[in-house]
Amino acid sequence: MPAHHEQRPVLEVHGIRKEFPGVVALDGVDFRLFPGEVHALMGENGAGKSTLIKVLTGVYEPDGGEVVLNGRPVRIDGPPQAQQAGISTVYQEVNLCPNLSVAENILIGREPRRFGLIHWSALRSRAARLVADLDLDIDVTAPLNSYSIAVQQLVAIVRAMDVSAKVLILDEPTSSLDRDEVRQLFTVIRRLRDQGVAILFVSHFLDQIYEICDRMTILRNGRLEGEYATSELSQADLVARMIGGELASLEKLSGRHETATPTSTQTASQTGTTPFLRAEGLARSGAIEPYDLAIRPGEVVGLAGLLGSGRTEAARLLFGADRSTQGSVRIEDAAATLRTPCAAISYGIAFCSEDRxxxxxxxxxxxxxxxxxxxxxxxxxxxxxxxxxxxxxxxxxxxxxxxxxxxxxxxxxxxxxxxxxxxxxxxxxxxxPKLLILDEPTRGIDIGAKAEIQKLVAELAQEGMSVLFISAELEEVLRLSHRVAVLRDRRLVAELPNDGSLTPERIMATIASGARS
Structure with a gap:
């Protein structure tokens, strides 16, 4: 990690503002990125991360403020200009040509030529040299689609380095990778950092942030919350700053996950009857690790966790929207197969997607x-x-x-x-339906409509319907749920009874510590 007080930022923004009709996405944000560092951009959904990246790469023109590159104010009119200026981006969805070879993807648009034609041997030699520079074992003559998503992302990084990128933006690069693939990616990131490349790293996986990043910038509701050295900010503090919790309460509650009796608002039938649905070891490779979850008639079970924690992925398995790779589901104590939404509907399961x-x-x-x-x-x-x-x-x-x-x-x-x-x-x-799965049902709606929907959910549970309720608003989860299942980094880490003593701060502490309960 560089001594920042002795260096000039390679990239910085001052007072960036970006508005959309009825929404201020960025409100006077400052940001700086130094050579030879891995810098995390953190914030919940709607914090402004994607908007800031699109400003930096010229997709959006800011409504105020300035972008400074190597000490000079610049105007970036689009992604090609950003790349020419030395800013390259590798997205979660690899934007390459899977039907072409690795070498062709690395050098597409910059192929070496002889007599006006592509010099194929020179192209393959140059691509192989670029791959070797990052100590990667990739056959550049093989079709790109013969490799995993992880290797395709590494190829995208090699391509970015060939255009002399000074700033490399990695947007959710590990979301579809397993642990070994993440380790391989991090080896390449460290090598690039040591070569002086400035890397902006966006991820919702807290453990990865603390493993690979030197510093972090936190956005909340379109504003700069702060810039911190990773070593100086605990995970509990990070969660508090991202979602606005009280630091003192987090410190007091961190690691305290007592077992409590069921909430008094939960009826005897809820605690004593057979669950309508029971998931056992249910998982989907690369999306959600094995989890157990039971939902009883008349019970509202909340799913809490940061964006990217696996809330939606866990719910989609229960509706057959995604197919599980392991585990089983029992409905009314009988084995059930949920391979398609039609099958789930036939069992009495309904699903309201967050992307309405x-x-x-x-x-x-x-x-x-x-x-x-x-x-x-x-x-x-x-x-x-x-x-x-x-x-x-x-x-x-x-x-x-x-x-x-x-x-x-x-x-x-x-x-x-x-x-x-x-x-x-x-x-x-x-x-x-017998089970209603609600994924962010009140996001982006006014207070009156939100209250009406919350009231409806409570009434449906009182009438005996099972409800799985997902929301980023912890107060809302607590207001409606009998139990709260907490997820972090694609794992279900705790189930907390809502017995009256459960607070948003305690849920945040559970998310931060990742302790199983």
Whole structure:
């Protein structure tokens, strides 16, 4: 790690501001990156990390402030200009050509030529030399798609180095890698750091941040929370600064995970009956490590954890949206196979995705058409619901959930976020589910709609429905849940009964320590 007081930043921004309609994504953010360091950019969803990266790479033009490169203010008009200036980015989704060879991908657009044609032997020799410089064992003549995602990311890094990158931005590079692949990537990162490359590292895995990063910058709600040396900030402090918890409470509670009796609001039937669903050792390679989870009738189980902790991945396995690679599920104490959403629906499971626009609603369809979508799918498209029945169902749920405007023929894309969420809930409640999985159901909606949805969840549980509730807002999780399952780095690390003594600070301490309970 460099002695920063003796060096000039290779990249810095001063007072960067970026606005979108109705949203201030970055509000006067300062940032600096030094040669020969690995620097983490930290923050929860919506903190401004992606927006800052897009400003640095010229995807977005800032509305205020300046970007300074090697001591000089610069204007970066797009990714090509950023690359010419020495700023390269390797994204989570590798942006290369899988049908071409490794060598062609490394040198695409910069192929050595002779007599106007590509000099193939020179191309392969140069690519092999670049790979060897990073001590990698990769056959540059092999097709890129013959290698794993981890190796493809290393190839993307080799390509970035060939364009003389002074700044390398790694955006969630380890999200799809196993431990051995992460170790290999970190070896390359350290070698580049030692060569003087400045590396901006974005990840939600706290253990990896503390293993590889020298310093970190934390954003919260579009503002700079602070810049810290990694060695001077504990994981508990980091979590507190990311999500706004009280440091004193975190220190007091860190590592304290007592076993407590079930909450008094939980009925005897919830604690004594057979779980509606029980997952045992359920996992998906590269997405979520094996976990056990039981959900009883009339019980709300909350999933808490930082963004990227595995909350959504755990829930998707229970709906068959992703296929598990190991483990089993029992429903009402009988073995169940959840390989597809249709299979999950047949067992009485409903799932409201956090991405309601892309995975939930069909914006070009009306409110009526969106509401009856799941019911129609369950009937089969050869047995269409009569139009009169569709109208009756849509009006009943519009009135029941107070969807506004109360016009079933309005396009759902024209509704507010809160009313869109109600349409999605109506669709699934119409199927009379036994388990309702809600992934961030109140994100991006106004306070009134949020309160209505929270009230509905509580009422559904009182009527005997099982609910799996996911939210980044810990107060919301505590308000609704009988138990809270805590995830960190794709592992379920604790189950905490909500007995009245459970607090957001204690959950944050559990996330920070990663201690199993």
């Amino acid at each position: 626009k892309n995975e939930g609603l069909v914006g070009e369809l009306t409110v009526r058409e969106n509401i009856i979508l799941a019911l129609q799918a369950a009937r089969g498209w050869a047995r269409p619901l009569p139009r009169a029945k569709q109208d009756e169902i849509a009006l009943r749920w519009i009135q029941s959930l107070d969807i506004r405007p109360d016009n079933p023929e309005a396009l759902v894309r024209d509704l507010s976020g809160g009313n869109q969420q109600k349409v999605l809930l109506a669709r699934w409640l119409l199927t009379d």
